[in-house]
Amino acid sequence: MTKIKKILIANRGEIACRVMKTCQRLGIATVAVYSEADAGALHVEMADEAVLIGPAPARESYLDIKKILAAAKETGADAIHPGYGFLSENAEFAEAVSKAGLIFIGPPPGAIRAMGGKSESKALMEKAKVPLVPGYHGDKQDEKFLKSEAEKIGYPVLIKASAGGGGKGMREVWDAKEFSEALAGAQREAKSSFGNEKVLIEKYLVKPRHVEIQVFADQKGNAVYLFERDCSVQRRHQKVLEEAPAPGLSAATREKMGNAAVAAAQAIGYVGAGTVEFLLEAKENFYFMEMNTRLQVEHPVTEMITGLDLVEWQIRVAEGEKLPLAQEDLQINGHAFEARLYAEDPSKDFLPGAGQIQFLRYPMESDCVRVDTGVREAPFGDGDVISIYYDPMIAKIIAWGKDRDAALRHMQDALDNTYIAGPKTNINFLRALTKNRDFAAGMVSTHFIAEHHDALLPKPSAPADETLALAALGVLAERGERMSDDPWGDLSSWRIGGGETDAFIFKSGEKEYPVKVSCPDLKIALPDGKTVQAGYAGSPFDLGFAAQLGGKRYEAAVYRDGPHMHVMYEGHNEELTYLDPLHAGEGDEESAGRLTAPMPGKVVAVRVEMGAKVTKGQPLIIVEAMKMEHTITAPADGVIEAIHAAVGDQVSEKHELIALK
Numbered sequence: 126m127t128k129i130k131k132i133l134i135a136n137r138g139e140i141a142c143r144v145m146k147t148c149q150r151l152g153i154a155t156v157a158v159y160s161e162a163d164a165g166a167l168h169v170e171m172a173d174e175a176v177l178i179g180p181a182p183a184r185e186s187y188l189d190i191k192k193i194l195a196a197a198k199e200t201g202a203d204a205i206h207p208g209y210g211f212l213s214e215n216a217e218f219a220e221a222v223s224k225a226g227l228i229f230i231g232p233p234p235g236a237i238r239a240m241g242g243k244s245e246s247k248a249l250m251e252k253a254k255v256p257l258v259p260g261y262h263g264d265k266q267d268e269k270f271l272k273s274e275a276e277k278i279g280y281p282v283l284i285k286a287s288a289g290g291g292g293k294g295m296r297e298v299w300d301a302k303e304f305s306e307a308l309a310g311a312q313r314e315a316k317s318s319f320g321n322e323k324v325l326i327e328k329y330l331v332k333p334r335h336v337e338i339q340v341f342a343d344q345k346g347n348a349v350y351l352f353e354r355d356c357s358v359q360r361r362h363q364k365v366l367e368e369a370p371a372p373g374l375s376a377a378t379r380e381k382m383g384n385a386a387v388a389a390a391q392a393i394g395y396v397g398a399g400t401v402e403f404l405l406e407a408k409e410n411f412y413f414m415e416m417n418t419r420l421q422v423e424h425p426v427t428e429m430i431t432g433l434d435l436v437e438w439q440i441r442v443a444e445g446e447k448l449p450l451a452q453e454d455l456q457i458n459g460h461a462f463e464a465r466l467y468a469e470d471p472s473k474d475f476l477p478g479a480g481q482i483q484f485l486r487y488p489m490e491s492d493c494v495r496v497d498t499g500v501r502e503a504p505f506g507d508g509d510v511i512s513i514y515y516d517p518m519i520a521k522i523i524a525w526g527k528d529r530d531a532a533l534r535h536m537q538d539a540l541d542n543t544y545i546a547g548p549k550t551n552i553n554f555l556r557a558l559t560k561n562r563d564f565a566a567g568m569v570s571t572h573f574i575a576e577h578h579d580a581l582l583p584k585p586s587a588p589a590d591e592t593l594a595l596a597a598l599g600v601l602a603e604r605g606e607r608m609s610d611d612p613w614g615d616l617s618s619w620r621i622g623g624g625e626t627d628a629f630i631f632k633s634g635e636k637e638y639p640v641k642v643s644c645p646d647l648k649i650a651l652p653d654g655k656t657v658q659a660g661y662a663g664s665p666f667d668l669g670f671a672a673q674l675g676g677k678r679y680e681a682a683v684y685r686d687g688p689h690m691h692v693m694y695e696g697h698n699e700e701l702t703y704l705d706p707l708h709a710g711e712g713d714e715e716s717a718g719r720l721t722a723p724m725p726g727k728v729v730a731v732r733v734e735m736g737a738k739v740t741k742g743q744p745l746i747i748v749e750a751m752k753m754e755h756t757i758t759a760p761a762d763g764v765i766e767a768i769h770a771a772v773g774d775q776v777s778e779k780h781e782l783i784a785l786k
C-alpha cells in the first residue's frame with residue numbers, strides 16, 4: 126500500500142499516460158493538468174481529475190510553476206510527478222513543490238543543481254573517481270591558457286559550452302591554427318545561447334557510442350544500477366532508436382560502468398531514478414558525459430529487460446521506502462528496442478510536422494510489443510491533432526525478445542504493422558533503420574545515421590505493384606461504400622462508362638501509373654502490363670480491408686483526402702495522388718486557386734492586396750509555425766481574388782488564406 130494517495134502529473138502526452146498507468150495499478154488517484162490545446166487529449170481522459178492550467182504555449186501552462194501548484198492544491202494532490210522535459214530538471218520547481226508541502230517524485234534540488242553545469246558535474250565526477258574524457262574544465266578561460274591545454278590534450282579537441290547541452294555550442298578543432306577562431310566562436314555562442322560563456326576543452330572522441338546507465342537510489346543511501354542502454358542512433362542530438370543492453374558490451378565493462386554510475390549518484394546524494402551518460406570508445410574505454418536527473422524517454426527498454434516498473438520504484442522511493450531490490454537481485458533478461466514515432470518529414474531534413482491524424486493503427490500489444498503513447502488510434506479518420514506547441518512525438522514502439530535478433534524481428538514486425546496517415550511521419554525511416562544490415566549486426570555509433578544516410582532515406586521510387594493494386598481496390602471499396610462485407614461484390618452500379626473495367630490513374634512524384642480493374646472478376650492490369658488476380662479476404666478493421674493479390678493475403682488501409690491517397694499495408698506507407706474522373710477538374714483548378722495554410726501557425730506577413738496581379742513564385746503570405754517561417758507563393762500567374770487572413774491571425778492547417786484567379 127502506498128502512503129501517497131493522489132499524484133498530479135505535471136506533464137502531457139505519452140509520459141503522462143504512462144505514469145497514470147502505474148498509478149492506476151497501485152490504486153493511486155491521478156490528476157492531469159492540461160493546456161487549452163490539450164483539452165481533448167488522452168492523458169486528460171485517463172486521469173481521475175483534470176485541471177485546465179492555461180493557453181497552449183508551454184510557458185503559460187506546463188512550465189508555469191504557480192499554476193501547477195495551484196492545481197495540486199485545488200485537487201488535494203499529495204505528490205507531483207514531473208515526467209521528463211518541462212520542469213522535470215528544474216531545481217526551483219522541486220523546491221517549490223516541497224515548500225508547498227507536497228512530495229516531488231524526483232531527486233533533491235541540490236542533486237539537480239549539481240548536475241546542471243558540465244564543468245561542475247565533471248569536477249564532482251573527478252572526485253568520485255568516475256572516468257572523464259581527458260581535458261580541462263576549470264575556471265581559467267583566457268585563450269593562451271586554453272590553447273596550451275589543447276596542446277597538452279592533443280588534437281583533435283572539442284570545445285564545449287559549460288552551460289550547454291544537447292550538442293549546442295560544441296566546436297571540433299583539428300589543428301592548432303584553428304583554435305583561436307573556434308574558441309571565440311564557442312564563447313560567443315555560449316554567451317548568446319546560455320548566457321554563460323564558460324567553456325571546457327576535451328579530447329575529441331571521433332567515433333563514440335552513447336551508452337547510458339540507469340541508476341536508482343533511495344533515501345537510505347542504497348543505490349543500484351539497472352544496466353545500460355545504447356542510444357547512439359541519434360540525429361541532431363535527438364534520439365531515434367534505443368536498445369538495452371548495449372550490443373556487444375562485455376560483462377566486465379558493464380559492471381565497471383554500472384559501479385561508476387552508482388558512485389556518481391552517491392557523490393551527489395542522489396535519490397530516485399537517474400541516468401549517467403557515457404561516451405564509449407573502441408576497446409570499451411568509457412568516459413562520463415553528463416547525468417540526467419529525471420526518468421528518461423527511453424526507460425521502457427530497461428523495464429523490458431529487467432521486468433521492473435521504474436515509475437513504481439520512483440513512487441516507493443519518494444515515500445521513503447528502501448529500494449525494492451539489491452544489486453545481486455538484478456539481472457538482464459533478453460533484449461529490447463524502442464523506436465520513437467515522430468510527426469516529422471525525413472525528406473525535408475526531418476522538419477517537425479503537425480496536423481490532424483487521419484488514420485492510426487498501432488501494432489497489437491503482447492509480452493513482446495508495447496506501445497507508449499498519448500495519441501489515440503484513429504480507425505475512421507479525424508484523429509488527435511499533433512500540435513505545433515509541443516514535441517511532435519506520436520508514440521514509442523517498444524519490442525522485447527529473448528536475444529537481440531529476436532527483439533529486432535519483433536520491432537520490425539511491430540513497425541510493419543503501424544499504420545499512420547495524416548502529418549508526415551518517420552515510420553518508413555524507422556523501418557529502414559531496423560531492417561538495415563549493419564544495424565542488425567550491432568554496428569551502432571553516433572555517426573550511424575550520417576554514415577547510412579542514402580540507405581535510410583532512399584529517393585522516392587515508383588510505387589510497388591501491390592501499392593497500385595491495393596489503391597485501386599481501396600477506391601472501389603470506397604465507392605462500394607462498404608454496403609456489404611464484400612466491398613467489391615456489388616460494383617455494377619459504380620462502373621465508369623458502363624464497360625467491364627474500371628480505369629484509374631495514380632500519380633507518384635510527376636509520373637502517372639494507369640491501373641485497370643475488370644469487374645466483377647477483379648483481374649487487375651498494372652502499368653507494366655502485368656496482371657494480378659485479386660480477391661476479397663475480409664475487413665479486419667475499419668477503413669481497412671483484406672485482399673488476396675495473386676493468392677497472397679494483404680491487410681490494407683487506404684485513406685483518401687481529396688486527391689491525396691495514403692496506401693498502408695504490411696511494411697508500406699506510401700502516398701499517391703489519385704486523379705478521380707468522377708470529380709475531374711474540380712480538384713486541380715480548385716487546389717491551384719485555393720491557397721491554404723501548410724500547417725497550423727500564425728500569419729506574420731501578407732505581401733499582396735485584393736485585385737493585385739501576381740506572377741508564378743511571387744511571395745503572397747507568410748505563416749510562422751514550429752519556429753520557422755513558411756512562405757506561400759503564387760503557384761501560377763493570376764489575380765488575387767480574396768484574402769482570408771491578416772497579420773496576427775492564428776490559422777489552422779488547410780485554412781484557406783488566399784483565392785487566386
Ligand code: MV4
Nearest residue numbers: 258283291292327328329330333335359414571
Ligand atoms: C563528445 C563527443 C566526442 N568527443 N565529447 C553530444 C552532445 C553531448 N551529449 C555531448 N556530445 C558529444 N560529446 C567528446 N569529447 C561526441 C558527442 C556527440 C554525441 C554524443 C552522444 C550521442 C550523440 C552524439 C552526436 C554527436 C556528438
